[in-house]
Amino acid sequence: MGLPGNLKVAVVGATGAVGTEMLRILEARAFPVDELVPLASARSAGRTIRFDGREVAIRELSLEALRGADLSLSAAGASIARGFVREAAAAGTVCIDKSSAFRMEPDVPLVVPEVNPEALEGSPKIIAVPNCTTIVAMMALAPLHRAAGLRSMVLSSYQAVSGAGRDGTRELAEQVEKLHDQVEELGRPDLDALPVGDVFGKTMAFNVLPKIDSFAEDGSTGEEIKTVNESRKILGIFDLDVVATCVRVPVPVGHSVSVLARFSRAITPGEARSLLEEAPGVELRDDPANGVYPSPLEAAGRDEVLVGRIRQAPDHDDALLLFACGDNLRKGAALNGIQIAEHMFSTG
Amino acid sequence: MGLPGNLKVAVVGATGAVGTEMLRILEARAFPVDELVPLASARSAGRTIRFDGREVAIRELSLEALRGADLSLSAAGASIARGFVREAAAAGTVCIDKSSAFRMEPDVPLVVPEVNPEALEGSPKIIAVPNCTTIVAMMALAPLHRAAGLRSMVLSSYQAVSGAGRDGTRELAEQVEKLHDQVEELGRPDLDALPVGDVFGKTMAFNVLPKIDSFAEDGSTGEEIKTVNESRKILGIFDLDVVATCVRVPVPVGHSVSVLARFSRAITPGEARSLLEEAPGVELRDDPANGVYPSPLEAAGRDEVLVGRIRQAPDHDDALLLFACGDNLRKGAALNGIQIAEHMFSTG
Numbered sequence: 001m002g003l004p005g006n007l008k009v010a011v012v013g014a015t016g017a018v019g020t021e022m023l024r025i026l027e028a029r030a031f032p033v034d035e036l037v038p039l040a041s042a043r044s045a046g047r048t049i050r051f052d053g054r055e056v057a058i059r060e061l062s063l064e065a066l067r068g069a070d071l072s073l074s075a076a077g078a079s080i081a082r083g084f085v086r087e088a089a090a091a092g093t094v095c096i097d098k099s100s101a102f103r104m105e106p107d108v109p110l111v112v113p114e115v116n117p118e119a120l121e122g123s124p125k126i127i128a129v130p131n132c133t134t135i136v137a138m139m140a141l142a143p144l145h146r147a148a149g150l151r152s153m154v155l156s157s158y159q160a161v162s163g164a165g166r167d168g169t170r171e172l173a174e175q176v177e178k179l180h181d182q183v184e185e186l187g188r189p190d191l192d193a194l195p196v197g198d199v200f201g202k203t204m205a206f207n208v209l210p211k212i213d214s215f216a217e218d219g220s221t222g223e224e225i226k227t228v229n230e231s232r233k234i235l236g237i238f239d240l241d242v243v244a245t246c247v248r249v250p251v252p253v254g255h256s257v258s259v260l261a262r263f264s265r266a267i268t269p270g271e272a273r274s275l276l277e278e279a280p281g282v283e284l285r286d287d288p289a290n291g292v293y294p295s296p297l298e299a300a301g302r303d304e305v306l307v308g309r310i311r312q313a314p315d316h317d318d319a320l321l322l323f324a325c326g327d328n329l330r331k332g333a334a335l336n337g338i339q340i341a342e343h344m345f346s347t348g
Numbered sequence: 349m350g351l352p353g354n355l356k357v358a359v360v361g362a363t364g365a366v367g368t369e370m371l372r373i374l375e376a377r378a379f380p381v382d383e384l385v386p387l388a389s390a391r392s393a394g395r396t397i398r399f400d401g402r403e404v405a406i407r408e409l410s411l412e413a414l415r416g417a418d419l420s421l422s423a424a425g426a427s428i429a430r431g432f433v434r435e436a437a438a439a440g441t442v443c444i445d446k447s448s449a450f451r452m453e454p455d456v457p458l459v460v461p462e463v464n465p466e467a468l469e470g471s472p473k474i475i476a477v478p479n480c481t482t483i484v485a486m487m488a489l490a491p492l493h494r495a496a497g498l499r500s501m502v503l504s505s506y507q508a509v510s511g512a513g514r515d516g517t518r519e520l521a522e523q524v525e526k527l528h529d530q531v532e533e534l535g536r537p538d539l540d541a542l543p544v545g546d547v548f549g550k551t552m553a554f555n556v557l558p559k560i561d562s563f564a565e566d567g568s569t570g571e572e573i574k575t576v577n578e579s580r581k582i583l584g585i586f587d588l589d590v591v592a593t594c595v596r597v598p599v600p601v602g603h604s605v606s607v608l609a610r611f612s613r614a615i616t617p618g619e620a621r622s623l624l625e626e627a628p629g630v631e632l633r634d635d636p637a638n639g640v641y642p643s644p645l646e647a648a649g650r651d652e653v654l655v656g657r658i659r660q661a662p663d664h665d666d667a668l669l670l671f672a673c674g675d676n677l678r679k680g681a682a683l684n685g686i687q688i689a690e691h692m693f694s695t696g
Contacts, residue, residue, distance in 0.1 A: 017535070156504035156606040158556045158595065162535065173532040176524060184521040187365070187510065188600040191649050206599050207645040208506045210606070210657050210671040215636035219617065219659040228662075243661050243669055245606040247506065249597050251554050252536045258504040258558070258593040269567065288563035297555040301539050309558050311567040313591050314576075321591055323558040 003345050006034040010069040010093070012061055012084075014038035014049055017166045018075035018098060021334035023051055031338060032345075039065055069093045071345070073337050089125035094344055096127050096337045100222075103128040103230060110233050113339040114281040115142040120343050127340050132332030133157050133223065133246060134230040137257045139305035139331065140324035143279040144272055145235060149264030151318075152241035155227065158249045158256040159212060160296060163328050164199050169252050171197040175205030176250070200248065209248045221246055254296025255328040259321065266317040269310045276307050281331070286310050299325035303335055351693050354382040358414050358441070360432075361423035362386035362397055362406060365514045366446060369682035370421050371399055379686060380693075387413055417441045419693070421685050437473035442692055444475050444685045448570075451476040451578060458581050461687040462629040463490040468691050475688050480680030481505050481571065481594060482578040485605045487653035487679065488672035491627040492620055493583060497612030499666075500589035503575065506597045506604040507560060508644060511676050512547050517600050519545040523553035524598070548596065557596045569594055602644025603676040607669065614665040617658040624655050629679070634658050647673035651683055 009026070013019040019040075026033055036051050038058045045060040059065045061080070066072060066088045072095045074081055081099040089095045102108040109119035110128045115138050120127065130138070137155055144150070161168040175197065179189040183206060194203040202209055213222030227244040276284045285294040286308035294306035305326040313319035326332055357374070361367040367388075374381055384399050386406045393408040407413045409428070414420060414436045420443045422429055429447040437443045450456040457467035458476045463486050468475065478486070485503055492498070509516040523545065527537040531554060542551040550557055561570030575592040624632045633642040634656035642654035653674040661667035674680055 154502045154608050156593075158506070158597070166535070169531070169535045173528065176528045177532065180521065180524045180528060183517070183600050184525065187514070187517045188648060189645065191645065194645060201639060202643055203645055207602075207643050208597055208599060208604055209643050210604070211636075211639075211641055215639075219634075219636050219657065241663065243608055245504075245657065245669055245671065247604075247606065247671075249506070249556055250599070251556060252531050254555075256556055256558070256595075258595065260502050260591055286567075288559075288567050291549060291559075291563075293559055295550055295555050295557050297537065297539065297542060297551055300536060309567065309593065315589065321593055323593065323595075 003032045003342065005032045007032050007070045007345065008035040008037065008068055009033045010037040010039055010066050010072040012039045012072055013075035014058060015040045015044045016075055017162050017169070018329055018333040021329045022073050022075060022338065023049065025330065025334050025338050027052055029338065031341070037065060037069060063087050066093055067091065071341055072096065073341065074098055075333065085126055094125055096129060096340050098129045098333050098337055100131065100226060102126055103130065104233065110230060111340050112138050112234060112336060113343055114139060114279070116234055116236070117343060120340065129333065129337045129340065130230045130234060131223070131226040132163055132328040133159060133255050133257060134227050134234065135332050135336055136255050136305055136324050136326035137259060138231065138234050139282055139326065140259065140276070140307045140322060141261055142235065143275045143282065144261065144263065144267065144320070147275055148267040150235065150237065150240065150261060151264055152262045153231065154260040155242070155244045156258045157244070157246045158251070158296070159246060160251045160253050160255055160328050161204060161248065162253050163255065167199050171199045172204050172250055172252065175203060179205050204248065205250055207250065210245065212246045212248055251296050253300040253327060253329060254325055255332055256296050256323065256325045258323050260313060260319060261322070262316070262319040267320060269312055269320065272310050272320055281305060282307055284308065294323060294325040296325045300327050302327055303331060305331055351380045351690065353380045355380050355418045355693065356383040356385065356416055357381045358385040358387055358417040358420040360387045360409055360420055363388045363392045364423055365510050365517070366423035366677055366681040369677045370423060370686065371397065373678065373682050373686050375400055377686065379689070385413060385417060411435050414441055415439065419689055420444065421689065422446060423681065433474055442473055444477060444688050446477040446681050446685055448479065448574060450474055451478065452581065458578060459688050460486050460582060460684060461691055462487060462627070464582055464584070465691060468688065475692070477681065477685045477688065478578045478582060479571070479574040480511055480603050480676040481507060481605060482575050482582065483680050483684055484603050484653055484672050484674035485607060486579065486582050487630055487674065488607065488624070488655045488670060489609055490583065491623045491630065492609065492611065492615065492668070495623055496615040498583065498585065498588065498609060499612055500610045501579065502608040503590070503592045504606045505592070505594045506599070506644070507594060508599045508601050508603055508676050509552060509596065510601050511603065515547050519547045520552050520598055520600065523551060527553050552596065553598055555598065558593065560594045560596055599644050601648040601675060601677060602673055603680055604644050604671065604673045606671050608661060608667060609670070610664070610667045615668060617660055617668065620658050620668055629653060630655055632656065642671060642673040644673045648675050650675055651679060653679055
């Protein structure tokens with residue numbers, strides 16, 4: 001695969017948790033950036049970030065600042081994305097957007113390059129990066145789906161605090177700092193004086209919170225609705241029987257999913273392991289006899305989604321259980337976006 | 349309910365995480381202990397523990413030490429339990445055992461008093477306390493099962509480190525101490541120097557581990573097998589279609605379960621809420637519009653199992669999703685055992 005050597009690349013939200021990963025991954029993969037335009041809020045404008053050995057000034061996000069960019073990699077939130085993506089795309093910039101703003105738009109492909117690269121045909125100008133949990137689940141399930149036809153999925157997640165951005169990690173770190181002596185001395189935090197922060201609304205340290213994003217009318221959270229809808233769109237199975245429960249855990253980096261998947265035909269753990277061993281972007285970690293199974297800290301900093309704990313559901317030869325972990329900032333966000341860009345600008 | 353006033357009560361494993369809770373709960377509920385016999389390993393013998401305002405000497409566990417006890421509440425592990433329970437029961441002591449040693453024995457009832465108190469009829473001498481995760485799940489599901497007939501259950505757990513005893517909590521606290529500056533400064537632990545402890549085998553702080561107990565041949569863990577088998581025995585549905593994935597999370601106290609349950613007839617979240625509101629030992633925490641949902645730290649130190657996040661599974665009017673949290677040391681262990689004792693010795 002060849003890439004042209006003269007791309008003007010904007011990174012929107014360049015100072016955030018995902019934006020920082022984008023810069024590091026662009027460098028590491030030697031993406032052909034001729035001119036980097038790091039964009040952020042007015043608050044960060046004027047500061048510099050280091051890229052490829054140079055200091056580059058951060059500018060405030062605007063259509064003017066994006067003018068002439070071949071590519072915009074955006075890690076900003078949905079409301080910010082709504083304010084510039086359609087216009088920038090109309091002006092000719094390929095906009096790869098991590099926010100939820102455009103994911104379900106019929107004219108916007110929602111892409112995990114290893115799963116549905118065909119959605120990139122026809123040179124779309126806006127491409128949405130799926131939700132981080134969905135990406136991890138799809139990386140594990142798509143190779144099995146291609147072989148055996150996914151019929152249903154029951155998913156419970158274990159999601160890192162960095163999914164809520166740098167503030168999420170900061171809030172966890174502050175609460176851990178406050179409570180860890182109590183855990184050491186009393187075996188638990190002082191339950192009468194639990195700290196509550198702005199990001200998570202309840203104590204996040206030493207706790208799990210079954211709420212990510214806001215609640216919808218039916219009692220689901222935004223995150224759960226995204227996981228359901230995006231899984232259907234990525235796989236192209238619009239009536240896929242899928243339920244999700246999304247839970248935040250006190251882990252800094254690395255999203256995990258516990259999945260029960262049913263297929264259209266019988267499939268054994270052995271066949272699933274063979275399929276996943278061959279799947280690009282997946283690393284099989286499934287050797288229970290030798291204590292090999294995935295965990296989120298092992299996936300952190302890695303490109304691959306780790307998959308293990310593959311088991312037959314008892315009495316169901318068409319159903320498998322599995323556990324998958326991925327770096328939510330990398331494959332769950334920044335890396336997936338840059339892989340899309342590599343596909344889009346490939347000259348090969 | 350009346351209780352006789354002259355019971356000789358042995359607490360086996362009196363110095364451990366669950367044993368300590370047993371002593372506190374016996375005091376708090378004014379259980380009629382005439383003579384307390386705290387038993388532990390030889391290592392702890394001779395030390396004293398405080399009970400009801402007195403210092404009581406700890407003795408080494410032996411059949412001799414148990415002689416004449418009306419009741420043995422045991423928080424010891426399975427291999428220790430196998431060494432004394434049958435003999436003590438034959439000598440007339442009612443043995444309420446928290447270990448997994450006898451749970452699946454056909455002649456031993458496995459009891460959650462709110463769920464299957466009828467299993468205590470006939471004055472059994474050995475009664476097993478279920479696995480902590482199973483208790484939390486059964487407390488949430490039994491009231492719904494009685495009304496609508498449980499057909500299947502898909503469970504993923506979020507289990508506290510104290511389920512592995514005091515050493516589990518200590519290992520988490522030590523690792524958190526070591527890593528929390530890194531998380532504060534770098535946003536994550538140093539992935540090249542992750543601490544590994546004896547209890548969990550991988551880094552437990554800032555991580556989740558989908559392995560509790562050892563692996564069986566089919567790739568399930570002991571904990572998962574217990575959850576499946578014990579749920580079937582407690583509910584008396586020996587062909588219940590149930591799968592479990594058990595995951596350790598860096599939470600000191602409080603086990604949580606994410607459950608998809610299917611019933612024999614249609615059931616709405618509204619009906620489920622009404623049933624759970626009336627259920628003894630359950631506290632409904634399910635008002636998403638007002639941010640009310642359960643978390644393990646809110647369940648810690650409480651007798652009740654908290655249940656919330658009740659939702660209809662889309663397109664399945666017979667299936668509900670829910671999330672439940674319980675104190676694994678109290679309702680998941682010590683309290684449940686003492687409630688069994690109250691039933692057994694009730695004169696009412």
